[in-house]
Amino acid sequence: MVVGIEKAVSAANSVVSSAKKTPTAIPSDCVINLARGDPTMYQPYWRRMGDKCTVVISGHDLMSYFSDPGNLCWFLMPELDDAIRRLHRVVGNAVVDDDRYVVVGTGSTQLFQAVLYALSSQDNPDTEPLSVVAAAPFYSSYPEETEFLRSGLYKWAGDAYAFDKDGAYVECVTSPNNPDGTIREAVVNREGGKLIHDLAYYWPQYTAITGKADNDIMLFTFSKATGHAGSRIGWAIVKDKEVAIKMVKYMELSSIGVSKESQLRAAKILEVIAEDCVNSGPEKEENFFEYGHRLMSERWEKLREVVKRNGVFSLPKYPRDFCNFKGKDTDPSPAFAWLKTKDGLNCDNLLREFKIVTRGGTNFGVDSDYTRISMLSVDEEFNLFLERLAAIKGTMNGNY
Amino acid sequence: MVVGIEKAVSAANSVVSSAKKTPTAIPSDCVINLARGDPTMYQPYWRRMGDKCTVVISGHDLMSYFSDPGNLCWFLMPELDDAIRRLHRVVGNAVVDDDRYVVVGTGSTQLFQAVLYALSSQDNPDTEPLSVVAAAPFYSSYPEETEFLRSGLYKWAGDAYAFDKDGAYVECVTSPNNPDGTIREAVVNREGGKLIHDLAYYWPQYTAITGKADNDIMLFTFSKATGHAGSRIGWAIVKDKEVAIKMVKYMELSSIGVSKESQLRAAKILEVIAEDCVNSGPEKEENFFEYGHRLMSERWEKLREVVKRNGVFSLPKYPRDFCNFKGKDTDPSPAFAWLKTKDGLNCDNLLREFKIVTRGGTNFGVDSDYTRISMLSVDEEFNLFLERLAAIKGTMNGNY
Structure with a gap:
């Protein structure tokens, strides 16, 4: 042929x-x-939503580095924190209890790297790089994002199905999976393993919401949730405080926080979606x-x-x-x-x-x-x- | 005492x-x-500028990852590119001829790391990490930003005055200098050296503009130019195409581009400043x-x-x-x-x-x-x- x-x-x-x-x-x-x-x-x-999601930003708005100095994630705008938690509650796709930390990133791409830093710099200060694996077929950017700086903290170790090294490792669990859309669970399941759950596609337009995800580290992204890829907003929901602190440290060192304009707009749009979902009824227009x-x-x-x-x-x-x-x-x-x-x-x-x-x-x-x-x-x-x-x-x- | x-x-x-x-x-x-x-x-x-710098963004605006697919820096919005070049021409603080590449970043912090990647991954694929130096007192974040991922590509090598290693190196020249405000030039000046000029403070409110900077790699940031730190917008002006390409690659891998909301707003504000500077006269209000x-x-x-x-x-x-x-x-x-x-x-x-x-x-x-x-x-x-x-x-x- x-x-x-x-x-x-x-x-x-x-x-x-x-x-x-x-x-x-x-x-x-x-x-x-x-x-x-x-x-x-x-x-x-x-477009159909007209002005419902419009944000207006004056020249003197959003000037400081800081959004919420008292919060562990000091650059996260409180309105975005609220909107993220509310939407997850309305959709029922993730546990967002008050004891979970929300860390915002420049897309989930930056957060993935923040997690690698958090998990690898935490426990093994001088040992060999932490192995990072994912079951094939895996998201094509994981290997390159893990490898491109030749970090001594972590290294790409390939297909999780073929991983047979002892000791600490990180497994990326993408569910529904990118590229093949399957629902996934961890496959290595050994002592010393840590999991990153990439739940970018765990939204009702792509798959059945079968329960609230309750994993240690869950990544979501505005791009895939609502289609606003140009905003570069992602968020992590994190159980462990030390991991969240290290992720915030990564965000400080790599970009001193995240665009406030994007955060403000994401907050507005997520709020509107949640509100529309709650108000949906037979006479209402279809929600997002x-x-x-x-x-x-x-x-x-x-x-x-x-x-x-x-x-x-x-x-x-x-x-x-x-x-x-x-x-x-x-x-x-x-x-x-x-x-x-x-x-x-x-x-x-x-x-x-x-x-x-x-x-x-x-x-x-x-x-x-x-x-x-x-x-x-x-x-x-x-x-x-x-x-x-x-x-x-x-x-x-x-x-x- | x-x-x-x-x-x-x-x-x-x-x-x-x-x-x-x-x-x-x-x-x-x-x-x-x-x-x-x-x-x-x-x-x-x-605040005094009222609505002059206000941006209005609808729910359906700025959705795609791409800003200018034909441009080497495909995520840079053309209006920001134009505004940056115009402001530099009006202020006279940097050469921005058409053969220079503008690369936008999530603050100049991200761009600094993009430059390290560009310069170190280019020429020495398997050799030892490239030494990064700056004359003391140097910007306090340079060492940590260079070291925190324990990259095999580059490493912090301390005070440029004390640097005596042979071979390739990168010297960061911050002028006016952070922290001490002095005007600086490179101090190592040896074969195999590459320079990053951090010109974050080379604006008329901080120092005399004595000429157009014409260095290979120049970094600027919206934060220090206009005070909009929360937007996380920085830009690099780059002579060498291969360096610019590698920097864009870094931006793709670390965050798939830069917030469009912030870019749009930065474009607006930089445009207004440039316009006000050009229009200044005895009867006009003072420009920024x-x-x-x-x-x-x-x-x-x-x-x-x-x-x-x-x-x-x-x-x-x-x-x-x-x-x-x-x-x-x-x-x-x-x-x-x-x-x-x-x-x-x-x-x-x-x-x-x-x-x-x-x-x-x-x-x-x-x-x-x-x-x-x-x-x-x-x-x-x-x-x-x-x-x-x-x-x-x-x-x-x-x-x-």
Whole structure:
């Protein structure tokens, strides 16, 4: 199955004509980049909200480094702390009792590194670097974020399934998992292990909320919860005070805190979402998570249909589960499609020939017949992606 | 000269009565923290500007990770890039020709670390860590920011004056210097050296602008330029494309870019300042830098008067210089007072007994008879600081 670039362009061009039927802002022969999970699909919802989430910031506002000098996390704005805890209570996806510490970060990316620092600088001042593992397929940035500064505190130790070293380690548990959407638990489960729970996708638009997560260190991010990636706001919910203190120390040393403008806006938006969820009733407009879940379900249905029809790829199947938030059984609709070629071809390369840029399986510690595709792009891009994916079958048939 | 805590409290209480004459929001017996350079003194200026610098951000704005996908620094908002270059042109403090790269960061703190990564991961993939030095007294955070992750790429190598290792190194040149306000140049000047110019304080309110800085890597920060520390915005102006690319890579790995809300607001505020500077005339209100310089000059005059009168401390003297921006000779008025006890006592400890918290000389690589005091606090705090400083003499006299 060799697909020449001419055929790919021709296939792409054939999409042009049908795409032109409905006017689109995206040139239909352009490259579609679905490699990064840029969550732009939620924008129409926020546009519809009008001024409800608008923040107005004067020139003299938010000037000091400090937000709450008496708080352990002195740069966390109290209104954001409140909004985070309230939303988790309303959604029921995490325990946020008063004895838990909230640490805000410049996205959960910075917090992940803050946790590595906190866990590794705590107990082993002079020993060898702490091993960091995650079960494959794992989030593609974990290895690079762990390795790029060649820290003597921690080092990437690869697939948790293959980890057999004794002693202290850190396991990253991403659930639902990025890239493959599965619900996960720790796999190493040995003495001396510490866990980071990356719960970026544990929200009702992506999965059933089956209970309040109650882990030692839980990471969430504004990007995936509401689609506001440009704000770079993440938060950690932490049980242990010493870990929280060390994380705050990391934030001080790496950036002296976190943008207050972003914190203020995140607080406002999270407040509005929580309020809308509480007020939802038969006569009310759908709340953010209902909207998100409806869109994601529709996209997954369309994608599964295209994949089924063209016969070239497969997708994971997910069990239905009862969602406490929605109050009914729901199908998961992950933020990424974990696409696999049935015949073992390099899935990322194949899609690139059709001008669809994705992130190949090897980035996630598995084979290249897998690739990860963002499901969170704008409608026009997602529809063009489906058209191109559907076109692969037509083009392939001769060689297949 | 041993000052008991009772005496200190008594001295502090004696300040209360005089402080009470003019009502103040700060309890006059409270601890004044001048250890961090929180630039809250500029707030009245920004309040006076009314809505001129107000930004309004709707719920659907600024959602994507990307700001300018075609730019090397893809997360930098074009309006911030423009505003930064325009302000430097108006002030005349840095070369910002089109062939220079602007990289935005979460404060210049994050950018400092991005530069270390860029310079160390570039040329020496497997050799020993790159030495990082700065001439004492140096910014107290450089050692910790360089060391805290025990990177294999770079390591803190102390005072540049004492550095005698062969081979590659990085020298941080802070000018005007933090903590002591002096104008600086590189001191090592050897083959294989690379320079980071930290120009956080090279603005007209602190020093004479004597020419456009034209160094390879220059760091600036919104905090010290305008007083907006809570926004966490810094920028680097970089000559070498490969260095800029590596810095952007660091920003991707450490936080996937920089808050767009903060960038938008910084763009607005820098634009307004530049516009006001250009429009200044005899009938116009004073521009931001004129305001800042007037306040700083007044504070320095008062401080020098108190120091002269009580005889316990000394302050550095700075040469007058012609400021191209102001068009006249001016006295420097640094953001920090670098206070020294005349008799060699621990200056930080002495001030703490009078409930003034500062950052002692040993943090900056010199003796404890020096301490650094922020000159950028709000008026009430600064005045209370002066009163307590003046009171030290009276209390001391018995033991002195």
